Amino acid sequence: MTQILNIKNLKTHYQSEEGVVKAVDGISFTIGENQVFGLAGESGCGKSTLIRTIMRLIPKSASVSADQLQFKGKDLLSLSDVSFRKNILWQNISLVPQSAMNALNPVYRVGDQCTEAILAHTDLNKAEASNVVERLFDVVGLQAGLMKAYPHEFSGGMRQRAMIAMSLVLRPELVIMDEPTTGLDVLVQERILRNLKEIRQKSKNSLSILLITHDISVIAEMSDRIGIMYAGKLMETANSMDLFNEPYHPYTLGLKNAFPSIKSLDRELISIPGSPPNLTRNISGCLFYERCPFSIDICQEKPPQETLVAKDHIVQCHRIEDVEKFRKLAGEKETWQFSK
């Protein structure tokens, strides 16, 4: 299977007043054809920086390095800014940003904002571009007449669908979706996710999605593969079913607890104590050490390596052997009640 996106050891560091912020610190994963990769993590874990790094939307003062950052085998880092803008952006990789509310320019009609990308990158004239957009509006379930409307006339769900349509105008092979359902009510969320699935099924060319969210239920529903991100690193990466049935990392175990399940209605919600670490501090060991109920001395001294524990299943943890025990303990409230 060809790899659409291949990332190995990607690092994005910022200079700030307090020191170097390691927003993304050694992330590696791949996305294949027609695959949905879900990236889960709390706010502040570096998801937005990751997106912006891939799409080169970060300020020039940030330093980016990677062993590999490839799109369909083509190295992205070596491309010039102009070449990247003209060839990769929106045509190969597009974005459905967070808060569609603000991502639409209030003084231009929505349809025009969609055709804009087509006109900038292809030879189509205005009428042809409009047809493309009209067809996509139909696909996402928006009436063609809405193309002439302004953003403030759209509801939240409608705006999100317009953004999805906009992201598909140049038939990219990778669409990055940043929190596509946050801020929408549950019914609208459900409709949009269903719509996304239909789009993927009907789409003639390959369409992969990098889905970023903190909502585990959305990730569970949509993803083929899932990565759990924490403080700039990927703690665990696996195929969806494997992740849910056989989670390894303590953070993943904790995340599972934090979401209510219809099956066990009586189960108390257990949250992980503490908060993510300050990304400027130089931490020598595992970044999850302070909040991990199963940590031992070595966790504080040495950072864990990426270990392949099963097929396509990678974990960064020192205590992989005891995972069976941990899975049981994680379900109990007392395990998570500690302070360091």
Added chain:
Amino acid sequence: MRLSAITEFFSFQFKTIKRSRFGIFGAMILIFFGIIAIFAPLIAPHELWESLRDSSGKLAILRQPCLEFPMGTTAMGRDILSQMILATRTTVIIGLTSGLVSVFIGANIGLFAGYYGGKLDEVFMRLTDIVYGMPFLPFLIVLISLFGRNIWFVIIAICCIIWRTSARVIRAQVLSIRQRQYIQAAKARGCSDLRIIFGHIMPNILPLLLLYTAFNIAWSVLAEAGASFLGFSDPNNITWGGMLYNLWISGKIRTAWWWFASPSICIILFVSALVFISRAYEEVANPRLRQR
């Protein structure tokens, strides 16, 4: 008001101004002018209207700046330095009075119109529209030509017009603050309207208020200078603008550069000091402007 509130107010001022380079520069200039204004009659070496003679006994007409007359003399032999010092006092008085009174008017109108809304708001806003329709300097001129050249008419005329900007801006701010939850909570607690307006809303518009106080004082000084330059000022109280009027009508504008320089530079310094200070306040009121 409690003493702690007042000291808190002044320390806030101090910190805000100290934070900005502009602010410090502006404050220093204002303090300088303030000191001169207070001690003016003591500092001025000569009388205002005294035609002076130099050491050789000749009438000291149109002298360039020299040791004896550091800023030179006018066409009537009067010492420019003394005129400048005394004019400082008049200008500062006019500026401060007009500026503070007009902000007082504008702020109250803005607060009440914004808070109560409805008919009161309509009435105040129509009033503001009417005042906005009137050109400032022509109004000064017409009023003074009708009522006479007196420093008080100047101040009254300025106050009649200048309140309009602060009224509109403060009203807009009050409209947005009014919706906030702590205001609703105060209402629910049974706070009286006056208490809400002056106890809760006003502290929040304070940076804006101070910003416009600085602006209003600046505009008053500029307006007064303009009116004086055109000849519509109090002949008994000299101001910087008035000095330039004397220069213009003497016809010596082409040659007496020193007579032009001193009042002009003072006006520019004073007003820009106020503008710089207001920039410091603006950085507080609108944090996005601050340098990262």
Added chain:
Amino acid sequence: MQEFIIRRIIYAIFTIFAVATILFFIFRIMPGDPTAQIISPALDAASQARMKEAFGLDKPLSIQYVLYLKGLVTLEWGRSFTSSKPVFDILIYRFWNTIFLMGAAMCFTLIIGTGLGMLMAWKRGGPLDVGATVTALILQSAPPFVTGILFLMILSYQLDVFPTGGMNTPGMRLPSGMAMLFNKDFLHHLFLPAMTSAFYYLATPMLIMRDSMLEVTGSDYIELAQAKGLSPKMVMIKHAARNALLPVFTVSSVMIGFALGGQVIVEKVFSWPGMGLLIVEAASSHDYPVAQATFLMLAAVIIVLNLLADISYCYLDPRISVSGGKK
């Protein structure tokens, strides 16, 4: 949106009448004989009595007010005390001169101001940014007569590049109508006063545009425009500037109103025969009919300008027009 426009027009008309009314009362409560407002004190007693009757000055105040309004609307604005010419004729001639000067000044200010503001925001913190800010603030702190006289001293008196005043060289007659606007002599005389006025007001659109651009460039839609692969120039002009211009526009309408009042000074310094100079001359010589009419004319122009600005803002910001103009 129709409703919005109609409402604004009605308010404008109301405002003009309100100003006229205020003017009426101001001129009546002045110290001294109120009849001096209409009838020149230079006439003898018998003529004065006759004119009093003719103008209805012996009638009660309310009737006088009606006559006053009638006179305004029918363009019977009285006669000048000093020249006895009809006020309307004097005013019309001066009116266009002021409009041309102000038009030129405002064009300069808006084009240079917004252009600079945009560049300053794009290169934030750089030498252009800081330098232009300080310069503009200082220019704004210098009353127009200071900059005007400075220009005169350097460019006129010393270097003799520009004329020292007036609208045309004495002796040379200017073509009338639109041809005048392109006449070289006219433009030569127009340049300094227009620049003086422009420099004074430059800071406003410049700083507003800069601040507005800074606020806009932090927006999500700008980032999306970049993500779409649009060229940086297109992002800056089509997306950022277009939104950033909105606040500039609102402020500009008010600014033009202020500028009209400030014309007085520029016209005096450069002896430009416009309404500003007229009101100074009239007020100095106590020529009340002229002073009153000129003031009202200035006010009317300002009110109409504000009205036009309000209406065109509607077209620029779809959020207002589509929702029915509820501000």
